[in-house]
Amino acid sequence: MKPNADWKASWIWSGGDTSPRNEWRCFRKQFTLPSADAGRPVQLKITADSRYVLYVNGTAAGRGPVRSWPFELAYDEYEIGHLLRPGTDNTIAVLVTHYGVPTFQYVRGRGGLLAQVELSGEGERTVLAATDASWTTSLHAGYDSRSPRISCQLPFTEVYDAAGCDASWSDAGFDDSGWENVSVIGPVGMEPWTQLVERDIPHLTEEPVYPVRVESLSRVKPRSWGVVLDLRNHFVPSSEHHANNVRLYGFLATVIRTDKAVRATIGIVDSGRLPGSCSINGIWYPDTAYYGEKPRRFLDVELQQGDNFLMLALKGTIHGHSFHFGIDCEEPFEVVSPLADAAGTNADSRSSFATLGPFDHIEIIDHQPARPLNESHPDYDRARAISSAAGLHEFPEWLRPVDNRYVSKDDVFSQCIWTTQSVRLPVPYSLHQAVIANRSAAVVPVYPGEDTEMIIDFGKEYTGYIEFEAEASAGTTLDFYGLEFIQDGWRQDTFELDNTMRYVCREGRQSYSSPIRRGFRYLMVVVRNTAAPVQFHRISMLQSNFAVAEIGRFRSSDALLNDIWEISKHTTRVCMEDTFVDCPAYEQAFWVGDARNEALVNYYVFGDDAIVKRCLRLVPGSQFQTPLYADQVPSGWNSVIPNWTFFWAIACLELYEFSGDRSFAEQIWPQVRSTLDHFAEKLDDRGLLYMKAWNLLDWAPIDQPRDGVVTHQNLFFVKALRSASRIAADTDPAGAARLLARADALKTAINAHLWSEERNAFVDCIHSDGRISRVFSMQTQVVAYLCDIAEGERQRILENYVAEPPVEFVQIGSPFMSFFYHEALAKLGRIDIMLDDIRTQYGHMIEHDATTCWEMYPRPLERRNHPNELTRSHCHAWSAGPGYFLGAYILGVRGLNPGWTKIAVEPNIADLTWATGTVPLPGLGRIDITWHVDRANRKLRLRVETPLGRELSITAPVGYELELERIELGS
CATH class of the missing domain: 2.60.120.260 (Galactose-binding domain-like)
Structure with a gap:
């Protein structure tokens, strides 16, 4: 973190409204880089409220900022020396979008831009340009401020008129003499941006991705x-x-x-x-x-x-x-x-x-x-x-x-989905030129009195920015609509998600890159109001996600498991933005509880801990909304799911166990302790957590009322308290002991009041009127076993339930809950059951051409808007658990101490004949595993490759002789 005093710039804006609704505003400044300073490093620091796109001499140079609390607003830093021309004028141009409404990733502030260009070298820093009264500004004439909200979680859609603006406004030679001068609204440190913090993660990727084919072509008439x-x-x-x-x-x-x-x-x-x-x-x-x-x-x-x-x-x-x-x-x-x-x-x-x-x-x-x-x-x-x-x-x-x-x-959404006539046509091969990365153009046919609808398939779901290059007549309207699922001629429309964009063409050849992030697999493109056929030279996606290498690998003798691992990996990747997000289409929100499971998958697939630290550090910022911490941050929605906060505390420990970063544990401990102390204030005279809240765990029909004692919540509170005590075991032994004692007391209360002797199981809840739930669910029994609540005979009963779920109990209802079920099965040693469940549940997704993991298992018919609607979101990272479990339990790689200098290698062969893969290691290198089973001779051939200095604890499956080949890199 750099102090606010490092800034010479001032906050600037313009116009009478301090927080205008959906305003797109352009800013410019010219400055000179002395010829004598050519070759010296030049940095540009920048942030804005709400989002910006940066141009240097007409070249797009960055976008941001990352989602932040307004009182800890992140700024970005770019090296721009290679874009500058020494000895002459250079232009910084910035497009700022101010939302004017809060979202699930933004707390409303006010319109503002802050930027500073610095020349550095030999310990000196010279400010070449900084936001002040000399900057010019203009509303961007191309964007319609009346475009609709994308969803309650996201800001506004995009309606862009290319004929109504000058696309060269960001170029160095543009004449901005008709623009107005900005207003200086205050110094660094002003409200609401009282503290600026340096961006703590790398810049996101931006990689062009082309579609794979034109899925369909139709003549349509909209409402x-x-x-x-x-x-x-x-x-x-x-x-x-x-x-x-x-x-x-x-x-x-x-x-x-x-x-x-x-x-x-x-x-x-x-x-x-x-x-x-x-x-x-x-x-x-x-x-x-x-x-x-x-x-x-x-x-x-x-x-x-x-x-x-x-x-x-x-x-x-x-x-x-x-x-x-x-x-x-x-x-x-x-x-x-x-x-x-x-x-x-x-x-x-x-x-x-x-x-x-x-x-x-x-x-x-x-x-x-x-x-x-x-x-x-x-x-x-x-x-x-x-x-x-x-x-x-x-x-x-x-x-x-x-x-x-x-x-x-401009209701693009209803125009796309409400058609009074639609005639599907065969797709001519020449139309596929629109999706091929070559120099040929696709000519979109025109039908008098009708619109032309083309749906293109990107092959799998991506997230990022729509780009295209087209030649069209002035006034031609191009509507874009992103979808996730099409099958057998039926498409699943994205209700409650206006995943659209409108572009009104100017005359001639033109290109456009959308500044709004979207997620989809299929992209509908509708040509309207055209006087001549439209030629598409390119339609692509600028795929953008957190910068990670795909280090992890998994292959085995089971092709279905291989496919499931691949969709788990890809799901996790496209749900990694500047934080983990639940999904790239519907919400793009950092849900705190979801991220705990996503972090574990990430460790095994990508090995990154920076994004996890960033996510965990953001959560306590919500304490101004609630001391219990919000379930999605930073957000204008004041919402608590107690389990999500408990998962956050558990994830703090798991981050420390993976990275070995003791400083992080010491920094986060006071926040963990604080919120768990506030939850402890909700314990009733029985010693049970009794809350009015969104007491959620699973979407299945378990008894989880919003007022009362919810058993699974009490169970996870025990685990959170234990996890917190381990975080502070070395730095605050007294505090750790206090939380551990509280966990033990809560465990005793749970066993005393929430176990049914009649049914030999934990009840789901005690209602606020004192009624004990008559519902018994696998969710509650799984969590009780996972959190080590029962002992003796009760523990053996839970083990039987985990291995053989009673049919009369409510069954697991979502891939998210399956993560905890699979954890319980792994703890029990029943990897065979875990694999069968993964094959069944995720195999259904693969059968339906899934390239990413669904949010839910197929919905019951009565909960669908259409018989073919199997789930809402078809890309949801809380469902990507196989990416973790196949590495941790089939390859068998698990860390034994913080930082993973000691590693267990315990392959589980189940019904497989071979498996091979890679697990990233924190800090340095990776571990490569290959094993083959010789069942006839009861042997396991195992090859392990690690960096030098890792201590391995290698265990063969029971009854198998181990043939080991170990390679240490650097020896």
Whole structure:
């Protein structure tokens, strides 16, 4: 960390709004590098709120910052000397995107840019340029600030008009004389960025990846009209400052104007979790009148000539997702404000919508509403009788126009998924030139009166930035939509994820690189409004992830296990950004509990510990939200899952055990101790953890209420306390002993109150009203065994449950929970059962062409939006456990001490005949393992290669003679 005093720069911004919504702002500065200083190192330090893309003399040089707390904002440093021209003007140009709303990876601050160019050498540092009043700025004319939210977890989609801007704005020769000078808003150290911290991880990778084929070609006609509304921020303006759930109810109204009576379809393509029922001219349609797949809802209606008053009754809990609303009609129509005058001129120029309400609303903080929602207000009940726009004015207290900034006219998502006509065509071979890395172009056919839809397959899921080069006529619209799963002609649309981008072309040949990260396997490209065929010279992905080498390897005599290991590795890689993330598409959020399992996979596949340290250090920053630490950070959502904090404490120990970094253990110990002490305040008079919280472990139907004593939570609290005591065993023996004693006391309380003598098993919970759960689950028994809670006969009973799960118990419901189940099986020595379970569960994914691990095992039919929807996210790193278990237990490599200078090599042969692979070692080198089984002669041939100085404890399978070849590199 460098002190704030090292900076000579000031924070700069412009415009009257300190935290504008979805603002894209350009900054420029020219400076001279003296000819005498040519060849000397030149560094540029930079950070921004919320994100930036840096250009030096027109060359893209970096992007950032990494996700941070605003009070510990990270800055980046680049060596830019090779991009500079000595003795003449050089240009720094920066595109800054300010979100103006919090997300699951960003806490809202204010718009700001900070940058400094330094010339260094011989112990001296000269500032060549720094953000100050001499910099110029302009809003970027190409980006539409009214683009919709991607999701509640992420900021905004991208709507870019190439004809509306000068793409050369970042070049050195650009004339910025028409730009304004920036405003200096304060010095380094100002609120909210009170402390700057040096970036603690390498810059992420950026590698071009090309698709493998054109999956399909279709002629399509989209719905006639659609918009996206941000109803949460409109109804409750204070919700722009947080990402918590809001519960509300009210009405949304508009007017559909037609020249004659027509038939139309009203569509709520994605409600954003805020369901609505519909009335036309005062006639309410029952919800049963809607048809179509969930969450798409369509209603056929008869519209009268003239004005038709449409009102939606909305009631529910909304997290920040967008509300996609559309209309399809073969005849012309207008959608106008219900506040328009009789002549048809909108009295409100801001949008075509108005609302009544909310008649009540509550913010839900840490899943706890401050009070119940008053779900029936007299004015709400009376307003349901409104039959025309004039009736709205009877409710002046509740009536508000919807500001245009909350309404996006570019609903690319619904245009892509709601088509009134789609004709699939054979794909001509020439069209594949769009995905081949050569100099030939693919000509996309044009169909009069229709749009051309092309879906391309990248072969596997990636995460990064869409890039393309095309030749098109001015005004041609290119819509892009990323998907994860297509099978047998059916595609799984990404509801609650607006994974789209719109690019409006200028005339001629042009290229574009999106600054917004997306994840997908398939990319739909739709050509609209074109006057001539579009030529694609390139469509690619700038794949970006944490900078790691793929050191780990695994191969065996079982081809299915090999495939499963490969998808586990790739899943983990694309879920490593500036932190671990749950998934590259839907959320891109650092979920604290997920990351514990991801870290273990990473150790065995990539061997990196920098990303793990960064993740673990970020967590205590959430203490301003809760002393129990938030479950995803840094985030505007104040949310606690107790188990996720316990997994964080466990992961702190596992990081120390892998890396041997005692300084990290000493630094993190006070934060671990602090939060576990706060959890201890939740122990009741029985000595059990009793909490109102999101008491989650698995999505299966186990009994895990949000208020009461949840057994699996108490069990993991024991493990967290023990892990914490080991972190501090050398540096704070008294503190370690105190936590260990607390763990022992909690173990005693669990055995006293949560074991059922009748069923010989641990119950799932004790409800807040004192009821003891009648549910018995494998989840609870697995965790009890894994956390060493039971002893004697109870322990033997749990061992039997782990080996042979009783059919009447709730079974494991997710790959995440399977990680703990597989840990328990490994502890029990039942590697055979573990392999069979991996083959069954993950083999189902492989059968469905999975290239990454799914978030869930196939959903029950009643929980699907469509029979073919097997899971939500098709790439989820909490599911990548085989990448850890196959290395740790089939190759048999496990560290025996911090830093792994002592290593166990204990191959488990199971039903395999051979296995070979590599496990990275912390700090230096790797360990290569190859073994072959000679069952006839009961021999195991084992080859082990390690760096010099590693102490090995090698054990052959029981009943097998070992033939060992050991090689030490450096000897």
